[in-house]
Amino acid sequence: MEAERLAGAVYVGVIGGRRCSGEIAELAFQVGSGIAERGWILVCGGMGGVMEQACRGARSRNGVTLGILPGNSRDRGNSYLSCSVVTGLGEARNVLVVKSSQAIIAVDGSYGTLSEIALANAAGIPVVGLRSWHLDAAQNDGQGLFTREVHSPTEAIEAVRSLIFVSK
Amino acid sequence: MEAERLAGAVYVGVIGGRRCSGEIAELAFQVGSGIAERGWILVCGGMGGVMEQACRGARSRNGVTLGILPGNSRDRGNSYLSCSVVTGLGEARNVLVVKSSQAIIAVDGSYGTLSEIALANAAGIPVVGLRSWHLDAAQNDGQGLFTREVHSPTEAIEAVRSLIFVSK
Amino acid sequence: MEAERLAGAVYVGVIGGRRCSGEIAELAFQVGSGIAERGWILVCGGMGGVMEQACRGARSRNGVTLGILPGNSRDRGNSYLSCSVVTGLGEARNVLVVKSSQAIIAVDGSYGTLSEIALANAAGIPVVGLRSWHLDAAQNDGQGLFTREVHSPTEAIEAVRSLIFVSK
Amino acid sequence: MEAERLAGAVYVGVIGGRRCSGEIAELAFQVGSGIAERGWILVCGGMGGVMEQACRGARSRNGVTLGILPGNSRDRGNSYLSCSVVTGLGEARNVLVVKSSQAIIAVDGSYGTLSEIALANAAGIPVVGLRSWHLDAAQNDGQGLFTREVHSPTEAIEAVRSLIFVSK
Numbered sequence: 245m246e247a248e249r250l251a252g253a254v255y256v257g258v259i260g261g262r263r264c265s266g267e268i269a270e271l272a273f274q275v276g277s278g279i280a281e282r283g284w285i286l287v288c289g290g291m292g293g294v295m296e297q298a299c300r301g302a303r304s305r306n307g308v309t310l311g312i313l314p315g316n317s318r319d320r321g322n323s324y325l326s327c328s329v330v331t332g333l334g335e336a337r338n339v340l341v342v343k344s345s346q347a348i349i350a351v352d353g354s355y356g357t358l359s360e361i362a363l364a365n366a367a368g369i370p371v372v373g374l375r376s377w378h379l380d381a382a383q384n385d386g387q388g389l390f391t392r393e394v395h396s397p398t399e400a401i402e403a404v405r406s407l408i409f410v411s412k
Numbered sequence: 413m414e415a416e417r418l419a420g421a422v423y424v425g426v427i428g429g430r431r432c433s434g435e436i437a438e439l440a441f442q443v444g445s446g447i448a449e450r451g452w453i454l455v456c457g458g459m460g461g462v463m464e465q466a467c468r469g470a471r472s473r474n475g476v477t478l479g480i481l482p483g484n485s486r487d488r489g490n491s492y493l494s495c496s497v498v499t500g501l502g503e504a505r506n507v508l509v510v511k512s513s514q515a516i517i518a519v520d521g522s523y524g525t526l527s528e529i530a531l532a533n534a535a536g537i538p539v540v541g542l543r544s545w546h547l548d549a550a551q552n553d554g555q556g557l558f559t560r561e562v563h564s565p566t567e568a569i570e571a572v573r574s575l576i577f578v579s580k
Numbered sequence: 581m582e583a584e585r586l587a588g589a590v591y592v593g594v595i596g597g598r599r600c601s602g603e604i605a606e607l608a609f610q611v612g613s614g615i616a617e618r619g620w621i622l623v624c625g626g627m628g629g630v631m632e633q634a635c636r637g638a639r640s641r642n643g644v645t646l647g648i649l650p651g652n653s654r655d656r657g658n659s660y661l662s663c664s665v666v667t668g669l670g671e672a673r674n675v676l677v678v679k680s681s682q683a684i685i686a687v688d689g690s691y692g693t694l695s696e697i698a699l700a701n702a703a704g705i706p707v708v709g710l711r712s713w714h715l716d717a718a719q720n721d722g723q724g725l726f727t728r729e730v731h732s733p734t735e736a737i738e739a740v741r742s743l744i745f746v747s748k
Numbered sequence: 749m750e751a752e753r754l755a756g757a758v759y760v761g762v763i764g765g766r767r768c769s770g771e772i773a774e775l776a777f778q779v780g781s782g783i784a785e786r787g788w789i790l791v792c793g794g795m796g797g798v799m800e801q802a803c804r805g806a807r808s809r810n811g812v813t814l815g816i817l818p819g820n821s822r823d824r825g826n827s828y829l830s831c832s833v834v835t836g837l838g839e840a841r842n843v844l845v846v847k848s849s850q851a852i853i854a855v856d857g858s859y860g861t862l863s864e865i866a867l868a869n870a871a872g873i874p875v876v877g878l879r880s881w882h883l884d885a886a887q888n889d890g891q892g893l894f895t896r897e898v899h900s901p902t903e904a905i906e907a908v909r910s911l912i913f914v915s916k
Contacts, residue, residue: 334507340504354555362523362527365526377547
């Protein structure tokens with residue numbers, strides 16, 4: 245991590261379940277690769293499934309991955325973390341994953357992921373959804389879950405890029 | 413709080429927005445009253461809106477209300493708290509509201525409330541929804557947001573009662 | 581807890597080890613009794629040892645006790661809690677015990693207790709020490725650990741009373 | 749950060765005050781340099797004073813620095829962080845600094861630093877003290893604050909090295 249990269253470091257979160265299908269794993273891998281190719285730091289919860297595959301993708305492109313772990317040791321973190329934080333906070337660490345990200349890509353995911361999407365919305369952090377939760381916005385005063393809903397890893401990266409430039 | 417009550421203390425969470433319409437305020441008040449009438453302890457985030465109205469309802473029936481505050485002082489807590497905890501955790505205190513409840517009633521609410529609903533689902537804590545978030549379950553492998561969706565405070569209290577007996 | 585008590589509710593923390601000798605247990609019991617006799621709410625970490633004995637003392641005088649638990653359930657909280665919060669934060673809940681107290685009495689205790697004494701000092705919350713950590717202040721620019729060091733439960737209660745009036 | 753480094757990544761914490769004298773700043777700088785020279789990752793609270801100087805030292809040797817920030821944005825973090833986490837937890841983030849370190853070097857510091865030293869002791873994480881808190885151990889059943897008390901940055905690094913090998 246050279247000084248130049250530090251100055252303009254961009255943190256992008258990837259959220260999703262601890263377990264995932266092979267198809268979702270492939271999407272997560274590509275999302276991670278795309279983040280690394282852009283030179284962004286990938287932030288995640290540091291565990292398996294979508295998190296692990298995204299980190300694997302980022303590492304395959306020599307990217308930097310930051311894992312914010314729920315437990316009391318690094319033992320259960322995935323093998324593709326450049327750096328990790330041991331929080332001991334359990335699910336409360338979801339809040340840190342969200343706050344540490346300038347934009348977030350949600351890939352698939354269950355209720356833990358939904359809590360992060362909601363927290364990001366509450367905090368005004370843009371969230372891009374790829375095969376993730378769908379909300380029938382018509383029934384909630386038009387509040388949706390995603391700043392943008394996309395259909396491929398390439399689109400996800402592109403959406404983040406435009407959102408970060410805009411939100412800056 | 414007599415010893416007998418302590419032994420079988422039941423904690424029921426009420427979640428919802430810091431601001432709400434007059435109509436929602438009235439529903440929250442009745443939910444709080446119903447919780448106190450059953451002898452349950454009302455747990456909430458301690459702030460205004462739905463939280464305050466529910467606490468006001470509970471206090472009007474001599475109930476006990478516990479507020480888990482996000483900030484660094486008690487100054488901004490509502491006036492109807494029997495007891496409060498100062499966390500300084502910001503939105504991460506949502507996790508504590510959820511974990512401290514055996515069942516939760518969601519009344520209206522925005523993204524903060526949705527994060528709590530999601531965290532409760534992740535933790536296996538039953539959530540009753542009253543005029544709150546609606547999810548188009550068909551699009552998420554049938555995962556819904558609520559253990560039960562109800563249409564009145566009376567129904568909400570009754571649902572909690574049956575859920576707590578069942579989950580015990 | 582009547583309305584009058586609510587308005588002027590005073591929260592006093594009791595900190596100390598999860599295990600203690602019979603002699604320390606008796607001191608903790610008397611500290612808890614004294615807190616309840618004054619009508620103050622006793623705040624603690626909710627576990628055994630000094631915390632449990634102080635709560636037992638407070639309950640013997642019909643006092644209100646608030647336990648801020650480190651784990652993910654109420655199962656391991658002591659039997660003398662009027663109210664409890666389930667945090668799942670592990671030792672990070674020490675910060676909440678400190679922030680929720682207007683003044684703190686430290687009775688005996690090990691490193692966990694020392695962390696709370698230090699956090700209270702950092703936050704400007706007065707701490708009264710009874711048979712607790714001793715610091716050789718001369719070697720640290722005169723910084724001591726306690727606002728006041730006392731020799732009996734009665735003195736501890738009296739010190740808290742004067743400190744709270746002063747700090748108000 | 750190459751793959752080889754990742755596999756055997758060693759995390760060493762540096763704790764101390766947000767403000768410090770020029771003399772302490774120089775010691776902190778050398779501690780940071782020494783950590784980087786060994787190829788260890790420097791963990792800290794991400795703010796000014798001892799934290800900033802240690803990070804500056806580490807960066808001067810192309811080291812990796814991880815800052816665990818108390819606030820809600822990266823704005824107030826120091827300029828020498830390779831990676832940072834935004835926690836929004838206030839002082840509760842001290843627990844994360846401790847848990848994320850395999851060994852800790854305390855340089856000077858006030859009560860916040862003392863809380864971290866105490867938490868590390870409670871968690872069994874070795875702490876090396878350099879010009880930091882002194883405890884008159886004779887008065888506390890012989891419990892001291894430091895695994896080892898040292899007199900120079902070189903000694904501090906050497907102590908950490910031997911402690912990490914032993915604790916492994």
